[in-house]
Amino acid sequence: MYAIAHDADTLAWNEAPSPGPLSERQVRLRVAWAGVNRADLMQRAGGYPPPPGASEILGLEVSGSVIETGSGVRQYQVGTRVCALLDGGGYAEEVVVDERQLLPLPDGLDLRQSAALPEVFATAWLNLFMEGALAPGERVLVHAAASGVGTAAIQLCRAFGQPCFVTAGSDEKLTRCRELGAEDGWNRHHGSFVETVKAWGGADMILDPVGASYLPDNQAVLNADGRLVVIGLMGGRHAKLDMGRLLMKRQRVIGSTLRAKPADAKGRILSALHEQVWPQLANGEIAPLIDRTWPIAEAEAAHAHMQQDANVGKLLLEVSGER
Template identity: 45%
Template sequence: MTAPARYIAVDDNHGLHIEHHNPGQPGPGEVLIAVNAAGINRPDLMQRYGLYPPPAGASPILGLEVAGTVIATGDGVSGWKPGDRVCALCNGGGYSDRVLVPASQCLPIPGALSDVEAAALPETYFTVWYNVFERGALRPGERFLVHGGSSGIGTTAITLAGAMGATVYATAGNADKCAACESLGASRAINYNEEDFVEVLKKDTEGQGIDVILDMVGGDYVQRNFEVAAIEGRIASIAFQGGFRSEVNFLPLLMKRLVLSASTLRAQSSEQKAAIANALRERVWPLLGRGELKPVIDSVYPFAAVAEAHQRMESGAHIGKIVLDLNAD
């Protein structure tokens, strides 16, 4: 008889504690993964506080990305077998010793990366690839700006856009975070508490502006993104931490022929997630395998210290990814 798996439960007061469950066996098209590490993401915090409910049919357990070993496969699964080391984008359930995941959302752990490093890949790389390179159509030689450059998404965007031949800019909240962004390849990082990124980047680009912008802020950044965007620029919004409402003058959208898009990852279909996974395997995983890209890890917490890991993210002090190590004491 299989031993129950630990998982992180949320109580009525939004606290976190360990309980046990049986995640079951994989159905058609699924794999069961023994989880060694799980990434922490801001949507986990939102779900914990009741602000981001899981889609219908998804696991109510927190956790959107894991790394570990396949221990069972369901009917129709090809390409994966028990014993394979994988990282995966979950539909929930990642904060657990075992998790069921669609096989199409799994990717091999690249090169010599550890499970902790690999657990930091799926959520950020799926998000950045889809929004910056598919929807944003960033091309070599173009200028790219990411807001919140020191976050998990931000550090991934800086390194990936740079590896793809773009000139990269970032915003961040203090000098240390700006220095971290520049150490990762940003040609200029702007401290938004001290400088106006619109003025700085207009000057730095000699008035030409930014071709692709990845925005997690929203609020008054919507208008400012319009102002700093280049002719035929593309703006991808993936969060609205600065607010969902803003008074906006849309004239620059018309005059510059801008494209404004927005998306969330979790609610997308399994077919869309599989397509992103396939693109990553072809275009990005070789770079990770050769060590040309590597995730930026801020901190690693044992499973029982998940509340501390959430506190670290809530503080905003992190640079890069926060990861749970399920094998640490």
């Protein structure tokens, strides 16, 4: 098979060994489309190694067709079209994955559209409704909201009745976020978001991929009993925590990553998506938001586009091109 080989400076579409023999609950997929995530850039730079035993090949989500099943697989058969949440290995013609990390395509969506779903909607669902424990009507602040995870989170908030305020890097991105359902937003280049978010009503829960540089302002806008869920460190890893504010307002700071969770935990997240979100994808209430696509051999251009924060929604790589 062919796969992307990488280092900090280059991505190359080269021949590679096929993933090894299947364990009892694994399936082998022929990859049609692969999603691009900021975690791929971090891994390439040496800052986000794959979990033990996972493929060193980049790529955390794909769509494709089952071409082989392990002896214990019952839910999927050869030929089934699926999307998958991976531990790694997605930038390739084939990938091996535990069946619990698969989902059937939502009704009415093709392989291209479905490749834009697993990582971002699993991340958004996990952190909004499981880690963040959102209750009906609670107010949500989403940072870096034009990203794949951000645009998924906005749509989930709209669909499940959570008022949502966003921050993003341009007025154009804020316009797109409002079109997706955000009530209001703030351009991060205009300074601190604190006063605007306070005037909006503060936040009961914050979804934050930025980290250290936003911690003081996040604490300032977090309401009593509020939860700050940190899912990334684009703004650094070290910051001063106001312990007095933390205690007086009963704030909680939660660190969350998805990639290293075991297959059964990922399976529970995907089962919730299948039950709660897949019907809304089928009826059009929620939709995958795809910014641009490139052939897999041009993955370097996709990474450069993401590095420049130029995207609104998902970036995809075309592997087989099957729809």
